[in-house]
Amino acid sequence: MSTILLDRSAIRSLINMSEVINVVEEAFKAWAEGKANMPPKAYLTVERGDFRAMPAALPGFAGVKWVNSHPFNRSHSLPAVMAVLICNDPETGFPLAVMDGTEITYCRTGAIAAIASKYLARRNSNTLGIVGAGCQAYTQIIAHAELFELTSINAFDIATENMDKLISSLPEYPIRKCSLEEAVSSDIVCTLTPSREPIIKRRWVADGTHINAVGADGAGKEELEPSILRDAMVVVDEVVQASHGGEINMPISKGLFTVDEIYATLAEVLTGKKKGRTDSKAITVFDSTGVAIQDLAVAKLIFGKAQERGGYPVLGLV
Ligand SMILES: NC(=O)c1ccc[n+]([C@@H]2O[C@H](COP(=O)([O-])OP(=O)(O)OC[C@H]3O[C@@H](n4cnc5c(N)ncnc54)[C@H](O)[C@@H]3O)[C@@H](O)[C@H]2O)c1
Structure with missing residues (x-):
């Protein structure tokens, strides 16, 4: 077994907003039904911004997003928010994938707002x-x-x-x-x-x-x-x-x-x-x-598609 590596271009080629909306809504329902586990985010504050560790487990998929928020990053030609996701098999802990989380953050943030609008607007x-x-x-x-x-x-x-x-x-x-x-x-x-x-x-x-x-x-x-x-x-x-x-x-x-x-x-x-x-x-x-279940739900979707498509670089971590 190896760990799949998915960079930003791989995520972009695998992600689709209508599917993201569906899996994020389902993840919120699973969480409400006690089928997901999500401790609070841990914050690490530094001078110019902060980092958050966001762990969660959904049925069959667990992991953590490590994401920053640095509002003054435009002066460095960098986005304010950048993220990496580490995804594991909850049964064994095996690291299934390491993937870009920046694109996933953008998509899941748009998706959850649109879902809220569906029920509240x-x-x-x-x-x-x-x-x-x-x-x-x-x-x-x-x-x-x-x-x-x-x-x-x-x-x-x-x-x-x-x-x-x-x-x-x-x-x-x-x-x-x-x-x-x-x-x-x-x-x-x-x-x-x-x-x-x-x-x-x-x-x-x-x-x-x-x-x-x-x-x-x-x-x-x-x-x-x-x-x-x-x-x-x-x-x-x-x-x-x-x-x-x-x-x-x-x-x-x-x-x-x-x-x-x-x-x-x-x-x-x-x-x-x-x-x-x-x-x-x-x-x-x-x-x-x-919340982390948004990210993990999308990561699970992407991981499944990447496995089907195949051909991505791997890491021999274990
Ligand atoms: N709730 C979530 O899940 C979630 C997820 C990702 C990012 N965020 C937050 O959303 C915010 C935006 O993130 P981003 O990645 O788009 O950052 P960004 O730096 O790419 O964009 C922020 C934009 O806001 C504009 N802006 C700043 N002050 C303004 C003002 N007073 N009036 C109008 N426009 C103003 C800036 O010019 C810039 O275009 C950040 O605070 C970030 O931490 C929240």
Whole structure:
């Protein structure tokens, strides 16, 4: 037996968004049913950013993602977020694969936001707002376009060149540059910045809006005015993680929001334990911090496809 090595180009050639959406949704359901095991992320903070170790076990597949978040990496011509996945057989511990986790992170982050939108946004949503046109923006658009008939994608970024790159890289989607306020007036809004202070004002958020708050995934980060959370149905991916590092972390630390005000976890909504959107006028917020079962579910899918296709480099680790 050998360990398969899958680099970024291999992952790109094997990955497909509609399959990613399916396996990520199934993994959340398995987790809700006690069929997945996932301890909290371990954080390692360094001067310019942080690292996270994200372990999880799904039926037949286990592993860990080692991922960083370095918001100032553009000056080094590097992405802010880069990741490697080590995948093991849970029966024996055998290392099945070492794979690029950066592309998988992009895809699973887009997928989980689109899944949240499927349950929390208005069914007839056809405009998508993108706040922050960096690396995560691409898969938010691709994943939402899998599930919604998007007539307009309204993108804002403080860096015009990032918006221009997004628009020229995805010519098949109806993306247009707009102001921050216009982006927030979309039916579904994805916030994708490393901001450490609220940039989305409560007064810009219309009744019926669904917001995927994705950018805040570490302590001290926040993108939404806390009054948005007070007026919204707030769904989180993982309560402890969201409380310490998600969109709700700063409002909680300032006494402006409490854990008791969380409406549900996404797994509770996906399994029908809690209802998704029931009122077309409600404001809904999905606080996404990113959980390891998302990554492992996609890694399992990719590993299966790589085994079928064959011909990838291997490591003789054991
Ligand atoms: N929740 C999750 O699962 C998850 C997963 C991956 C990344 N993230 C987080 O998402 C954020 C974005 O990640 P990325 O990889 O796209 O980073 P990136 O550096 O590629 O992109 C960030 C973009 O935000 C823009 N921006 C910064 N401040 C802004 C502001 N005030 N208004 C508008 N635009 C602004 C930047 O110009 C840049 O284009 C980071 O905070 C990252 O840690 C979360």
